[in-house]
Amino acid sequence: MTSVLATIAALPRASSRRLDAANESNPAAPSATIAVLTPERHAAEVVAAKAVAIAERARLRREAIRAVVLATLPPLLGFALFVGAWALFAQANGSLPSPVKTWHSALDVFSKPFYIKGPNDQGIGWNVLSSLKRVGIGFGLAALVGIPLGFIFGRFAFANAMAAPIISLLRPVSPLAWLPIGLMAFKAANPAAIWVIFISSIWPMIINTAVGVQRVPQDYLNVARVLNLSEWKVVTKILFPAVLPYMLTGVRLSIGVAWLVIVAAEMLTGGVGVGFWVWDEWNNLNVEHIIIAIFVVGIVGLLLEQLLLLLARRFNYE
Numbered sequence: 001m002t003s004v005l006a007t008i009a010a011l012p013r014a015s016s017r018r019l020d021a022a023n024e025s026n027p028a029a030p031s032a033t034i035a036v037l038t039p040e041r042h043a044a045e046v047v048a049a050k051a052v053a054i055a056e057r058a059r060l061r062r063e064a065i066r067a068v069v070l071a072t073l074p075p076l077l078g079f080a081l082f083v084g085a086w087a088l089f090a091q092a093n094g095s096l097p098s099p100v101k102t103w104h105s106a107l108d109v110f111s112k113p114f115y116i117k118g119p120n121d122q123g124i125g126w127n128v129l130s131s132l133k134r135v136g137i138g139f140g141l142a143a144l145v146g147i148p149l150g151f152i153f154g155r156f157a158f159a160n161a162m163a164a165p166i167i168s169l170l171r172p173v174s175p176l177a178w179l180p181i182g183l184m185a186f187k188a189a190n191p192a193a194i195w196v197i198f199i200s201s202i203w204p205m206i207i208n209t210a211v212g213v214q215r216v217p218q219d220y221l222n223v224a225r226v227l228n229l230s231e232w233k234v235v236t237k238i239l240f241p242a243v244l245p246y247m248l249t250g251v252r253l254s255i256g257v258a259w260l261v262i263v264a265a266e267m268l269t270g271g272v273g274v275g276f277w278v279w280d281e282w283n284n285l286n287v288e289h290i291i292i293a294i295f296v297v298g299i300v301g302l303l304l305e306q307l308l309l310l311l312a313r314r315f316n317y318e
Helices: 002-025 030-035 039-093 099-111 124-155 157-170 175-186 189-214 218-226 231-269 274-283 287-314
Strands: 116-118
Touching: 039 099, 099 287, 124 157, 124 189, 124 231, 124 274, 124 287, 157 189, 175 189, 175 231, 189 231, 218 231, 231 274, 231 287, 274 287
Parallel strands: none
Antiparallel strands: none
């Protein structure tokens, strides 16, 4: 064994002596000495490469942990401060339920979300679904009307000049101010609530779509005129891809308005829905359920907005 190791150790020295002799006989080739890689040097380079790889993995691990901490710690601290302030205010006020009491009530509410004990006594699940149904109908009708109107007002300056004062006059009107008009026109509470959603959520879609059409570069339209494209081709091939980000922004704003409005409208119209559930629990002096409904409204609204943000990123043409 010792002789084998001695032989292996002697190989680099013999190679080095041969290379030195070659260098003396051929001075024009000094680079031959660079090719010498002794086992000791090879082992050192392997160890150094492993150390660099380990250090890089450690750095990436630290960055990943830091990113996770920065993403989760601030929201958790904010929520903890909110719950703490709520608990202190509930303790000082006396009439406001504490977070613990509300949590136990929420467990009871969500343990049976789809019960039905009567036409106006249903679980929170049915109330949320009823509100979403009204929002979907009113918001869908607003999109069917508002987006084409936005294209028309943005495409034709004369139509835009005609509509601008009307939109400026009606857009700031409170949504609930439209409810008596809906009750008078439809003679029923459910279509009146849908009408309020429609008239409240149509304005962001009209305005954002029109602004998007107006910001399309004139060169695009000049090319379409040179190619003698029809108006349908101009809308579908040029305007729609360019206006889509503006249009989706208007849709996202409109869905937020629609979800805000439905709670107030259902408080006044009755029936099944989150707004009616809040008002009914207030009549029963069940404040815990009112707080639960507030959180439910916020969570559903957040999910709707995030869904539309995903949709906007999916169809974002640059």
